[in-house]
Amino acid sequence: MKRRVTLKHIAKELDVSVSTVSKALKNSEEISRETKEKIQAFAKLYNYRPNNIALSLKNKKTKNIGVIIPDIVHHFFTTVFRGIEHYAGERGYNVMICVSDESFEKEVLNMELLANGSIDGIIMSLSAETQERNDFNHLQEIMDQGIPMVLFDRVSDEVACDKVILNDIEIAFEAVETMINSGKRKIALVTTESYFNVSSDRAQGYEKALISNDLQLEKNLVLTLPYESEDEIPIWEFFESNEIDAVLCVNEIFAIKCMDVVQRQGKKVPEDISFIGFTNGILSRYSTPKLSTVAQHGERMGETAAKLLIDRIENDLEGNYKTEVISATLIHRDSTIN
Amino acid sequence: MKRRVTLKHIAKELDVSVSTVSKALKNSEEISRETKEKIQAFAKLYNYRPNNIALSLKNKKTKNIGVIIPDIVHHFFTTVFRGIEHYAGERGYNVMICVSDESFEKEVLNMELLANGSIDGIIMSLSAETQERNDFNHLQEIMDQGIPMVLFDRVSDEVACDKVILNDIEIAFEAVETMINSGKRKIALVTTESYFNVSSDRAQGYEKALISNDLQLEKNLVLTLPYESEDEIPIWEFFESNEIDAVLCVNEIFAIKCMDVVQRQGKKVPEDISFIGFTNGILSRYSTPKLSTVAQHGERMGETAAKLLIDRIENDLEGNYKTEVISATLIHRDSTIN
DNA sequence: TATTAACACGAAACCGTTTTCGCTGCCCTT
DNA sequence: AAGGGCAGCGAAAACGGTTTCGTGTTAATA
Numbered sequence: 001m002k003r004r005v006t007l008k009h010i011a012k013e014l015d016v017s018v019s020t021v022s023k024a025l026k027n028s029e030e031i032s033r034e035t036k037e038k039i040q041a042f043a044k045l046y047n048y049r050p051n052n053i054a055l056s057l058k059n060k061k062t063k064n065i066g067v068i069i070p071d072i073v074h075h076f077f078t079t080v081f082r083g084i085e086h087y088a089g090e091r092g093y094n095v096m097i098c099v100s101d102e103s104f105e106k107e108v109l110n111m112e113l114l115a116n117g118s119i120d121g122i123i124m125s126l127s128a129e130t131q132e133r134n135d136f137n138h139l140q141e142i143m144d145q146g147i148p149m150v151l152f153d154r155v156s157d158e159v160a161c162d163k164v165i166l167n168d169i170e171i172a173f174e175a176v177e178t179m180i181n182s183g184k185r186k187i188a189l190v191t192t193e194s195y196f197n198v199s200s201d202r203a204q205g206y207e208k209a210l211i212s213n214d215l216q217l218e219k220n221l222v223l224t225l226p227y228e229s230e231d232e233i234p235i236w237e238f239f240e241s242n243e244i245d246a247v248l249c250v251n252e253i254f255a256i257k258c259m260d261v262v263q264r265q266g267k268k269v270p271e272d273i274s275f276i277g278f279t280n281g282i283l284s285r286y287s288t289p290k291l292s293t294v295a296q297h298g299e300r301m302g303e304t305a306a307k308l309l310i311d312r313i314e315n316d317l318e319g320n321y322k323t324e325v326i327s328a329t330l331i332h333r334d335s336t337i338n
Numbered sequence: 339m340k341r342r343v344t345l346k347h348i349a350k351e352l353d354v355s356v357s358t359v360s361k362a363l364k365n366s367e368e369i370s371r372e373t374k375e376k377i378q379a380f381a382k383l384y385n386y387r388p389n390n391i392a393l394s395l396k397n398k399k400t401k402n403i404g405v406i407i408p409d410i411v412h413h414f415f416t417t418v419f420r421g422i423e424h425y426a427g428e429r430g431y432n433v434m435i436c437v438s439d440e441s442f443e444k445e446v447l448n449m450e451l452l453a454n455g456s457i458d459g460i461i462m463s464l465s466a467e468t469q470e471r472n473d474f475n476h477l478q479e480i481m482d483q484g485i486p487m488v489l490f491d492r493v494s495d496e497v498a499c500d501k502v503i504l505n506d507i508e509i510a511f512e513a514v515e516t517m518i519n520s521g522k523r524k525i526a527l528v529t530t531e532s533y534f535n536v537s538s539d540r541a542q543g544y545e546k547a548l549i550s551n552d553l554q555l556e557k558n559l560v561l562t563l564p565y566e567s568e569d570e571i572p573i574w575e576f577f578e579s580n581e582i583d584a585v586l587c588v589n590e591i592f593a594i595k596c597m598d599v600v601q602r603q604g605k606k607v608p609e610d611i612s613f614i615g616f617t618n619g620i621l622s623r624y625s626t627p628k629l630s631t632v633a634q635h636g637e638r639m640g641e642t643a644a645k646l647l648i649d650r651i652e653n654d655l656e657g658n659y660k661t662e663v664i665s666a667t668l669i670h671r672d673s674t675i676n
Numbered sequence: 677t678a679t680t681a682a683c684a685c686g687a688a689a690c691c692g693t694t695t696t697c698g699c700t701g702c703c704c705t706t
Numbered sequence: 707a708a709g710g711g712c713a714g715c716g717a718a719a720a721c722g723g724t725t726t727c728g729t730g731t732t733a734a735t736a
Contacts (some may be wrong), residue, residue, distance in 0.1 A: 344721095344722055345722065345724095345728090346724065356722090356723085356724095357724080357725080360723070360724060360725085361724090361725090364724090388722080388723065389722050389723065391719090391721085391722080392721075392722035392723040393722085393723060393724085395721090395722080395724055396722085396724060396725095397723095397724085432709095451714080547716085569709075608722095
């Protein structure tokens with residue numbers, strides 16, 4: 001119904017100039033006390049709020065940050081997002097969110113949409129397709145336009161910007177070593193395609209742990225699963241045709257599915273076979289047995305990313321890109337011994 | 339590094355006026371072919387993109403919609419959000435998202451932030467605190483300002499606007515009746531505080547089903563749990579001190595927790611006791627046994643909400659508020675008989 | 677040859693703010 | 707009485723676009 005009241009309306013109504021109104025509302029010394037009181041009272045009465053769009057245009061600052069994530073229905077990303085949202089809110093920023101659906105094309109589209117002035121900076125995690133194609137021109141363009149950008153979790157060495165990552169190698173190493181120390185010897189890895197930087201890092205940690213404990217590195221103890229699939233057969237065969245007494249999974253779902261399969265095959269978890277998964281989501285807390293996991297501290301990751309971004313937006317940092325490493329922690333539940 | 343190129347830059351460089359550039363880029367008939375070609379080539383070369391902020395100011399349309407949800411790390415809300423994002427994207431809208439964290443104060447703050455010109459309309463689900471306080475002035479103010487708003491799932495009768503809800507009463511009725519038909523007689527309800535409209539609707543459906551099947555409506559077969567709590571004792575006692583052979587839970591987590599408790603008490607699911615939960619999330623699919631649930635079709639809910647909102651933004655509908663009802667469906671897994 | 681229509685472009689207003697600068701009066705000083 | 711200083715306010719530019727309404731040039735027509 002009612003149109004929003006603007007400075008111009010107030011000015012006309014009170015028979016002063018727009019500039020006077022603007023100054024009065026900022027309590028400028030330049031304006032007499034009585035004029036200020038009159039204007040402020042009027043503004044309050046009509047619930048005046050400065051128009052953000054006009055401010056953005058004038059200041060060339062939108063106080064918005066854009067977030068592009070591959071999937072919103074995904075525990076890890078939502079926790080990261082929560083961290084971003086909280087931190088950004090504290091510093092007066094709003095968050096626009098786009099979902100790439102793991103698609104390269106949608107990622108590019110989203111970036112173009114956001115980059116047209118709507119946001120002061122971007123936080124993103126690469127889509128699966130982007131990692132597979134290894135094509136980062138769209139990121140480079142954003143950087144060239146001088147729009148600050150922070151990459152988290154799924155990052156790439158090929159683009160120079162601030163990054164927030166997990167110490168994937170170290171924590172995978174630690175996870176595997178924990179299982180070795182509890183007496184396990186035939187340790188498997190269940191992972192995704194290796195173009196995911198996180199998967200290859202975790203594989204690296206897995207291998208290092210085996211080697212440093214004088215264990216054989218066996219190719220057939222590594223199972224590569226498609227990112228999303230309901231097909232259980234490869235899992236079933238994998239655990240039937242190999243003697244395995246411990247498993248590291250690069251995500252929670254893989255771990256739950258594998259645990260389910262081996263239990264149906266008559267093995268006991270963790271006595272016969274231990275499990276550790278990445279992503280400390282709800283599934284881990286409610287599975288049977290409760291899954292031991294690597295907590296990725298998504299919320300802290302999000303906060304860190306937001307801090308890096310906003311710092312760069314507000315201060316001109318001239319390159320000097322930082323990579324912050326979030327330390328994961330191992331959470332022992334009932335799928336590992338001790 | 340490089341500043342974004344504007345119409346003014348192009349105009350100066352090509353020695354024409356800003357208006358000519360603007361028209362040329364819109365392929366206006368008014369401009370000669372050669373001039374248009376020259377300008378378009380130049381624009382492409384320097385990767386000109388119109389500034390969204392300037393457009394928003396001029397058109398008084400931002401092509402942004404705001405979404406306020408109580409929690410982002412929550413399966414149902416993320417699926418709704420995905421629906422919103424998809425549909426909005428198709429119609430050329432971006433999404434700004436705010437999280438109220440179930441807090442009244444944050445909800446109000448978020449609305450004020452969004453309402454200052456950043457968005458063309460709002461989609462929201464009420465925070466727990468807002469429902470508890472029963473205070474909707476902030477919603478009314480938004481409506482008074484003429485900003486279109488759509489409420490979903492957690493709605494209130496006290497505010498007149500478009501709404502999207504689930505047929506909670508009917509589906510709860512159906513769920514309970516299904517269990518009755520499989521021979522169950524002592525049917526419990528595990529719910530949250532009744533100021534959640536969805537909980538009270540589900541309770542209503544539960545009661546109606548009992549009554550219409552000539553079963554006793556027993557107060558002590560209703561367990562009210564705090565919204566988030568790790569305390570297991572009330573659950574344990576509830577199932578120990580009552581003879582119960584079937585349970586309807588108003589959310590997934592409650593169901594999983596209860597199933598866990600009764601199984602540790604030595605009862606068999608579903609033979610001794612059946613379970614149906616609301617929210618068809620990942621937990622339901624991977625619990626032991628797999629939980630039978632009410633699928634709320636969050637994605638469709640989100641799409642519907644977005645459609646209602648955008649239709650209202652783009653056409654002046656003058657009141658005539660609609661309430662769309664999404665039909666939930668019962669998914670039978672292993673926590674119910676047959 | 678004078679009038680006119682079509683063509684191709686420019687000037688300016690506008691969206692809502694902020695901010696710089698300049699212009700009035702008025703009072704005080706000498 | 708003249709000049710200086712200051713308090714209080716307004717005009718205008720700027721942010722980056724769109725759009726309406728001229729306006730000058732050329733070619734066609736009477």
